[in-house]
Amino acid sequence: MQFRIAAYGEVRDENGRLLLTRRRTGRGAGPWHLPGGLVDHGEPPKNAAHRLVHEHTGHDVAVQDPIEAVAVARRGTHTNAIIYRAAVTGGPQAGDGEDVEWVDPVRAADDAHSPFVSACLGLADDRLAGRVDKTPTELRPTPPTKAKKGRRRRGQRFGAYGVVADATGRILLARISEGYPGGGTWHLPGGGVDFGESPRAAVLREIYEETGQDARVGSLLNVTSFRHRRAIGPEGYPLDWHGVRAIYSAQVADPSAAQVVEAAGGSTSESRWFDADALADLPLSPAVEDALQVVDLTKLAMPPSASGR
Numbered sequence: 001m002q003f004r005i006a007a008y009g010e011v012r013d014e015n016g017r018l019l020l021t022r023r024r025t026g027r028g029a030g031p032w033h034l035p036g037g038l039v040d041h042g043e044p045p046k047n048a049a050h051r052l053v054h055e056h057t058g059h060d061v062a063v064q065d066p067i068e069a070v071a072v073a074r075r076g077t078h079t080n081a082i083i084y085r086a087a088v089t090g091g092p093q094a095g096d097g098e099d100v101e102w103v104d105p106v107r108a109a110d111d112a113h114s115p116f117v118s119a120c121l122g123l124a125d126d127r128l129a130g131r132v133d134k135t136p137t138e139l140r141p142t143p144p145t146k147a148k149k150g151r152r153r154r155g156q157r158f159g160a161y162g163v164v165a166d167a168t169g170r171i172l173l174a175r176i177s178e179g180y181p182g183g184g185t186w187h188l189p190g191g192g193v194d195f196g197e198s199p200r201a202a203v204l205r206e207i208y209e210e211t212g213q214d215a216r217v218g219s220l221l222n223v224t225s226f227r228h229r230r231a232i233g234p235e236g237y238p239l240d241w242h243g244v245r246a247i248y249s250a251q252v253a254d255p256s257a258a259q260v261v262e263a264a265g266g267s268t269s270e271s272r273w274f275d276a277d278a279l280a281d282l283p284l285s286p287a288v289e290d291a292l293q294v295v296d297l298t299k300l301a302m303p304p305s306a307s308g309r
């Protein structure tokens with residue numbers, strides 16, 4: 001199985017029309033696509049969205065906040081995709097074998113279109129990953145066993161994480177087990193997205209496995225990425241590692257004492273609720289530190305009557 005990471009731009013004009021592309025073929029026009037595509041190894045997804053929207057449409061754009069992360073799994077390939085809001089700042093220049101057009105949402109919905117267009121339009125689409133009924137033999141991306149001649153082995157991983165709060169404003173964290181990267185630090189509950197799973201479903205599952213809490217996932221807060229050129233892979237060999245994290249808000253309406261419920265020996269050694277002012281005294285992972293830069297913890301608390309998962 002193959003796992004990939006992609007980035008797309010949702011570009012709208014003052015009338016709400018979407019900037020879409022479709023390939024010209026001898027059999028006529030193909031389906032509408034959001035401008036975007038695969039993220040290069042080590043490339044921040046936001047940079048990729050900027051590059052790819054320009055390549056596919058000829059427009060210069062300013063890429064803004066991520067709107068959503070979705071996934072498509074088919075024919076043994078799982079693609080996690082981040083959709084960014086973007087605005088045109090210049091262009092267009094000549095396209096490359098593609099029709100580029102501002103398309104009314106009603107027309108886009110009626111015409112053939114990609115699942116990522118469905119995500120932007122808020123349409124139900126069976127092509128968007130939700131869950132898998134039959135468990136694949138390999139759920140998550142694993143580092144390659146061989147590298148091309150003269151190149152370091154590469155690994156790329158997409159994960160979904162939650163900044164989880166309860167009604168009193170406490171924050172839920174999970175501690176990374178010793179022997180894993182970042183061992184001993186407190187981390188956001190979350191982890192890798194399984195084959196055929198949406199990022200939202202992944203963070204919901206991971207929160208339960210690592211903390212025993214039934215959560216409600218809210219908005220996508222941020223997408224971060226990092227590259228570790230000399231990481232050590234699971235088998236002990238050097239690895240050029242590229243990670244992308246989708247970070248969501250999440251709330252627990254009926255909190256209980258946090259506990260790890262996944263199988264023993266995993267990457268989480270314990271989990272616990274913390275008052276927000278206690279975080280400054282904890283050894284925190286880079287993911288938590290990144291989240292604290294963009295999240296107002298006082299706004300994550302929820303009223304006790306809010307529903308759970």
